Amino acid sequence: MTARASSNNQSATNFNLLGILAHDLTRNKLRVLLYLTVIVAGFSVILASHYNRQQNIRLESLMQQRDELDVQWRNLVLEQRALTEHNRIEAMVEKQLDMHRPSADQEVVVKIK
Secondary structure, X not given: OHHHHHHHHHHHHHHHHHHHHHHHXXXXXXXXXXXXXXXXXXXXXXXXXXXXXXHHHHHHXXXXXXXXXXXXXXXXXHHHHHHXXXXXXXXXXXXXXXXXXXXXXXXXXXXXX
């Protein structure tokens, strides 16, 4: 019987404790509201920090991609300059098309009246 009495006594104590907590919470509404506001503000700071970190990671990724594209563009510009040099074009024309610069006696001057 003592075990049952102590069990009833504990449940009564738990019920009384919950009643006291509920009573205190309803009595100090402004204080509870301020606590909840602090908790919500804390969570919003956490979420904003997380979002900021994600945006910084994305920015770093885009900057790295920009740098890679810039290097690729510079290489393409160098390749274009190398391919369009007059000496190279003249050498290819002489080699592939068997064309040569005319000599002075082969040149024809056309005069327009």
